[in-house]
Amino acid sequence: MNEDPTIRVLVADDHAGLRRRVADVLVAGGLEVVGEAASADAAVEAAERLKPDVALLDIHMPGSGIQAARRISESLPDTVVVMLTQSEDDADLFDSLRAGAAGYVLKAGNAAALPAALRRAVGGEAAIAPSLVTRVLGEFRNPKQGLFARRSPAGAKLSAREWEIMSMLADGRSTDEVAKTLFVSPTTVRVHVSTVLRKLQVKDRASAIQLLKTS
Template sequence: MIRILLVDDHPVVRQGLRGMLVAADLEVVGEAGSGVEAVSEAARLKPDVVLMDLRMPEMDGVAATARIAGTGPRVLVLTTYETDSDILRAVEAGASGYLLKDSTTEDLIAAIRAAARGETVLAPSMVAKVVGQVRTPPLSAREAEVLRLVAKGLSNVEIGRTLFISEATVKTHLLRVFNKLGVSDRTAAVTTAMERGMLR
């Protein structure tokens, strides 16, 4: 039987998940309400799979995943967040999979079984996001600088003055940014870059 540790800072969510998993003949060996608690419980209980939320107090799910992933248990992220940067950070931290909380019971059970077998599981809506993120060429320092000023609402002329470059050079940088991000306007460029964690 697959042994599972539930990690979520909402007791009601943990309770609902526990009922669902037990009904599917899976064993819930423990629960944790924070990333710190998750790390210590995973070490103590040695579960096969850890169902991990991302946004939690003390230590977030990504940091907890990084601590747990190399120690044996498979970490399956189950969250309401699906921004590109969240997905990539979780996968880079060692998560075996990433599902949204609106997944069906069948999908969740199948994902837990797959993770326990050592397979990687991604919600279908996320596959394109991760592939897109991996394929996006990085912005140069100057391109990122120009885009940050666009995000602050500056016009091309104002950006040129701020960076001591011509308006034509600003336009050239923006065209390169649009091309790299696969967008056609300033607003989409800022939104996409933020979603992918390229603008800090």
């Protein structure tokens, strides 16, 4: 007899073949797949209509899985959000957790372990890929340097990557230096900074940095 057959899962990924394989693994593990979606908007719509126990979301599907996670977490507090992704990037990991995800599972991991991970998430445990657990613990053990350090109203508006960039700029690094450190273009850094200025409703970097330091 399968364990916990009533756990209902929505699977959202823009790759139909992967959705089917994930659904097969979940059903074989005793879970019920109640719906599928190929984009963030479709995932939110399906979640609101089906009210699953778990919304299993790909991060980089059209419309952003992280945005879908935030919307589902806000509108459906009883639905547990778990990210299923190829990304081991810190910014994706921490942005997902800040958006309300209770789990972060890697597509390259052991597929057979996925049903158990979702059961843990429904049971109130964090379902995070073992290779990433030390990064999360490190953020909490070093709050002055971690991406979770800012729980202020201003800091909470920023994504993990935006906070990372602003921290580097506050340390006196130039746009080019930040870009080289993060392996992105200077234009990408400037775009992130512009987004921060808009979110914080300030006119320049100095004002943004001051606000983040004092709020």
